[in-house]
Amino acid sequence: xxxxxxxxxxxxxxxxxxxxxxxxxxxxxxxxxxxxxxxxxxxxxxxxxxxxxxxxxxxxxxxxxxxxxxxxxxxxxxxxxxxxxxxxxxxxxxxxxxxxxxxxxxxxxxxx
Amino acid sequence: xxxxxxxxxxxxxxxxxxxxxxxxxxxxxxxxxxxxxxxxxxxxxxxxxxxxxxxxxxxxxxxxxxxxxxxxxxxxxxxxxxxxxxxxxxxxxxxxxxxxxxxxxxxxxxxxxxxx
Numbered sequence: 392x393x394x395x396x397x398x399x400x401x402x403x404x405x406x407x408x409x410x411x412x413x414x415x416x417x418x419x420x421x422x423x424x425x426x427x428x429x430x431x432x433x434x435x436x437x438x439x440x441x442x443x444x445x446x447x448x449x450x451x452x453x454x455x456x457x458x459x460x461x462x463x464x465x466x467x468x469x470x471x472x473x474x475x476x477x478x479x480x481x482x483x484x485x486x487x488x489x490x491x492x493x494x495x496x497x498x499x500x501x502x503x
Numbered sequence: 504x505x506x507x508x509x510x511x512x513x514x515x516x517x518x519x520x521x522x523x524x525x526x527x528x529x530x531x532x533x534x535x536x537x538x539x540x541x542x543x544x545x546x547x548x549x550x551x552x553x554x555x556x557x558x559x560x561x562x563x564x565x566x567x568x569x570x571x572x573x574x575x576x577x578x579x580x581x582x583x584x585x586x587x588x589x590x591x592x593x594x595x596x597x598x599x600x601x602x603x604x605x606x607x608x609x610x611x612x613x614x615x616x617x618x619x
């Protein structure tokens with residue numbers, strides 16, 4: 392079983408709609424969770440991080456974490472064409488072990 | 504400006520040669536990482552280091568080597584033992600500070616390695 396799994400997509404969403412991206416992880420000891428956006432040919436850039444169960448909102452983005460289900464998601468409201476990119480979920484395995492593992496990414500396309 | 508610098512941006516290597524990719528950061532981060540990305544794929548961890556003079560193998564360390572002699576620098580050598588080295592290589596760093604923030608990884612601009 393892969394340590395971090397994402398739906399590979401591609402995912403197509405109409406402009407203005409909500410895009411929902413999902414990620415599951417295998418290790419219950421995981422402490423920190425990150426969502427990155429990567430445009431083609433570029434390096435990843437951080438969108439959000441979350442450490443505690445529940446929701447965390449930042450502008451049009453909401454990260455949701457459920458440690459019991461080992462599940463983290465990213466919602467993008469009012470999707471814009473500029474949101475078209477690959478979204479990478481990353482998990483860090485706690486203090487004293489800073490291994491940072493990424494999922495395979497979900498390619499998102501916003502349709503005007 | 505604070506950040507992570509990778510060089511070169513593009514690198515061509517002949518088969519059988521070793522090459523070294525540079526990664527320097529001035530963010531005072533303890534942890535540094537090397538990832539490999541193939542077309543249409545996610546990031547796969549090659550090596551990571553949490554402190555100076557110490558590093559750990561990631562998921563695909565075979566054919567690669569690293570050193571961490573200085574906090575700011577984490578060079579990656581792609582050896583001739585790496586059978587399929589053509590890929591996009593990304594270096595990242597992060598703080599190890601515990602707590603509710605400050606542990607996200609920041610990336611360099613990447614090095615695109617091509618074997619010719």
